[in-house]
Amino acid sequence: MPLSPPARVKDYYKRGWWTGRTVDDVFREAVAESGDDPAIVDPLNRADLLGSEPQRWSFGELNGRVNALCEWFAAQGLKRGDRVVMQLPNIVEGVAVFLACARSGLILSPVAVQYRKHELAQILPLIEPKAFLTVTSFAGHPYAEGALAACAAHAPDAVVGCWGDNASEGAVSLDSLGASDADSGPLGGKDIDPNEVLTICWTSGTESAPKGVPRHHNHWVFNGEIMLEAATVKKGEAFLSPFPMINIASIGGMVMPWLIAKGVLVQHHPFDLGVFLRQIAQEKVVYTLVPPAVLNQLLKAPEILEKADISSVRRVASGSAPLAPWMVKGWQEEHGVTVINVFGSNEGASLVTTGEIAPDPETRAAYFPRFGDSDVWPSRVGTSVRTRLVDPETEKDIKKPGEKGELRIDGAMTFDGYWRKDGIDTSCFDKKGYFRTGDLFELVDDKFYRFVGRSKxxxxxxxxxxxxxxxxxxxxxxxxxxxxxxxxxxxxxxxxxxxxxxxxxxxxxxxxxxxxxxxxxxxxxxxxxxxxxxxxxxxxxxxxxxxxxxxxxxxx
Structure with a gap:
C-alpha cells in the first residue's frame, strides 16, 4: 500500500532526504559486507524470562532466520500488504520478524507486551491481521493464549504463531523454523516500493484509545540515518536497546541506526538496572537510550556506578520527559558521557539536541533546535524537518522570543496520517500541512525552542x-x-x-x-x-x- 502522495515522494527524492532504499536493501547490504560479523544479541537473562537460552547471531545467521520466516509467511497464505501483529519482548526473533516483513512486503504492527484483552480488542479490528506472532509465555503471562482468544474474537482469519515450549492448542510453534538459505523475495514477486507501508505502530494512549501510525520504508531509513548521525556509532560497535520494539524510539532510534551502521544490537527487556549495567560492560556498549529517571537515579547513587564498568559509553539518548540540567551536566563532567536530548513521537515529530548543536550541557537539557531554517541549521536534518510555533486559538505564527505556542512539524520523518480501515485520517494536520503535535514550546531565539509541556x-x-x-x-x-x-x-x-x-x-x-x-x-x-x-x-x-x-x- 503506497502511503505518501507522489508529489511529496518526488520532492523528497529530489532534495536527497529520501534515497529510495528499502529496509531490506539496507539489511542485504549489511549481510553482504558483514555476514560473519556479530549482529544481534539476546538479553542475557532470557532464560529466566522465557525458559530458553540467549542467542547471538551474525548478520548471515540473522539473514537465514529472516528467510525462514518469509517462507513461513508464504506457507500460511499471507499476501502482499497483509498485516502481522507482533507481541514480543526485546528478543532476537522480534528483529527477524521486522526484517522478514520488510522483505516480504507485509505490514508489521508491533504491540506492547503490556497490552491485554482491552487494547487488543481496540487494535485488531482496525488492522484485520492475518498473523499474530508472540511467545508461549513471558514473565509468567500466557501470551499465546491471549493472542488466540483475541484473534478468535476480532481477527478470525489470523494464524497465531509462537516461540516457546508447550505451544497452546491452536497456535503454531515457531521453534523449529531454524534458518534457510532460500531467498524467496517479496510476496507476489514485484519489487518493494520504498513508499509502501511497512509498520503500523500505536500511540501511547495517554489521553485516548491508541491510534495507528503507519510508516513506510523511506520514513524508517531516513530516521535511522539521522539518528546514526546523532549517535556517531561506527561499524562493529554496540548499541544497547532497552526500549520495547514497538515504536519510533526503538525502531527509529536503535534498530535502523544499528542496521545502517552494521553494528551489534544488544537487546534488553524488561528494564533491569543490574542486567543493563552488566550488558554495557560485557558488550562494550557505546550508545544506548535511557529514560531520564534512570539517568537521574544513577547520578544520585554513585555507589552503583563505582561497581559498574561504563567506560565504553560515549553517548546516551534520553527523552519522553524533560531532562534536568544538573543531570546532563553531571554525566558529561563526571563520566564523559554526552546526553542527547530527544523530543519525538510516533507521528514523526523529531527534534534532537546533540553535543554538536549545544555543547553546553545545561543548554542541551533545556533547548531544542528550531529546525527548518536553512540559514540557521543548514544540515540535512536541519532542513528536512520543518517547524513552526502557532497560537492554537488564532492560528497565527509566533515569531517573538518569549512567546509560547503549539509546535507544528512537517518533513521527511513526519507520517502521512492515522491508519483507518477505509483510508488515512489526515485531520491531524493544519491548513499548511503541518502536524499538530499538541506540545507547547517557547520561542527562545532564532536557533532554539524550549519545551513547555503538553497543551492539555x-x-x-x-x-x-x-x-x-x-x-x-x-x-x-x-x-x-x-x-x-x-x-x-x-x-x-x-x-x-x-x-x-x-x-x-x-x-x-x-x-x-x-x-x-x-x-x-x-x-x-x-x-x-x-x-x-x-x-x-x-x-x-x-x-x-x-x-x-x-x-x-x-x-x-
Missing part, C-alpha cells in the same frame, strides 16, 4: 499558566526524590493549584514544608510552588514509560 497538561492557577515540566525538573533535583510529576487539583478560588506526586529513594522521607523550602532556595516563583504533596511507590506509566497524567490525581 498546562496547569492554570488564577489565570496564570504553569508548566508541569518546569516544576518537575526542580522537584526531581531534591536528593530524596527518585522521580516526580506534577498535576493540578481543583480550587474554588484559583481554579487549579499544583500537586507534586513523588516517588522517594529507599529510606527517604519528604514533607510539603521541606519541599517548599527547597524550591524556594531554587528561586521558583511562588505561584508555581506545589501546595499539595503525594508520595507513591512509583509514578503511573504507560507501556512506553510515559507518565499517565490522568492517573496522578488518583494516586493515594
Amino acid at each position: 497538561e498546562i496547569i492554570i492557577r488564577g489565570g496564570v499558566n504553569i508548566s508541569p515540566a518546569e516544576v518537575e525538573a526542580l522537584v526531581e533535583s531534591h536528593p530524596a526524590v527518585r522521580e516526580a510529576a506534577c498535576a493540578s487539583y481543583p480550587d474554588e478560588r484559583l481554579g487549579e493549584r499544583v500537586c507534586a506526586v513523588v516517588a522517594l529513594h529507599e529510606g527517604q522521607s519528604l514533607t510539603l514544608e521541606e519541599l517548599t523550602a527547597f524550591l524556594k532556595e531554587k528561586e521558583l516563583a511562588v505561584y508555581k510552588l506545589p501546595e499539595k504533596l503525594k508520595t507513591v511507590d512509583a509514578l503511573p506509566r504507560n507501556s512506553l514509560g510515559k507518565v499517565v497524567r490522568r492517573e496522578l490525581n488518583e494516586a493515594p
